[in-house]
Amino acid sequence: xxxxxxxxxxxxxxxxxxxxxxxxxxxxxxxxxxxxxxxxxxxxxxxxxxxxxxxxxxxxxxxxxxxxxxxxxxxxxxxxxxxxx
Amino acid sequence: xxxxxxxxxxxxxxxxxxxxxxxxxxxxxxxxxxxxxxxxxxxxxxxxxxxxxxxxxxxxxxxxxxxxxxxxxxxxxxxxxxxxxxxxxxxxxxx
Numbered sequence: 001x002x003x004x005x006x007x008x009x010x011x012x013x014x015x016x017x018x019x020x021x022x023x024x025x026x027x028x029x030x031x032x033x034x035x036x037x038x039x040x041x042x043x044x045x046x047x048x049x050x051x052x053x054x055x056x057x058x059x060x061x062x063x064x065x066x067x068x069x070x071x072x073x074x075x076x077x078x079x080x081x082x083x084x085x
Numbered sequence: 086x087x088x089x090x091x092x093x094x095x096x097x098x099x100x101x102x103x104x105x106x107x108x109x110x111x112x113x114x115x116x117x118x119x120x121x122x123x124x125x126x127x128x129x130x131x132x133x134x135x136x137x138x139x140x141x142x143x144x145x146x147x148x149x150x151x152x153x154x155x156x157x158x159x160x161x162x163x164x165x166x167x168x169x170x171x172x173x174x175x176x177x178x179x180x
């Protein structure tokens with residue numbers, strides 16, 4: 001790998017599990033299969049975590065769901081990283 | 086172009102489009118364009134109680150920019166092919 005620019009770092013994660021932070025207090029963990037210059041992505045075996053604040057009480061709860069195969073539009077993507085266990 | 090090509094192979098599959106306003110629509114993918122605008126046929130709205138009724142609506146055109154996710158059928162996607170195509174696309178410096 002000659003030059004290390006940000007997309008080269010994502011390229012290394014192809015077919016690996018990644019952690020994706022999205023706008024709207026959402027996170028995804030899944031296997032990265034495709035991406036493009038807009039950060040549009042295709043992931044599989046995805047777990048989505050949504051952080052929800054319940055009506056003024058200081059508690060934050062999480063809503064999780066699983067999706068087998070997911071296209072994610074790039075304009076919602078904030079961060080892509082190896083999964084934090 | 087890559088993701089556009091992926092969607093073109095998925096026409097006539099049933100998909101679930103989740104919009105940025107939290108509305109989820111299930112339908113048959115009929116067409117897609119370079120902006121990833123989507124046309125769905127024979128739609129139904131998921132979770133109808135909480136979301137606007139579109140009972141009179143059969144087919145929709147969805148502007149690509151309002152899409153958050155598209156849930157795809159796993160078996161319709163060749164992940165190996167996708168990964169290879171992505172590596173080629175990124176090495177073409179097509180940003």
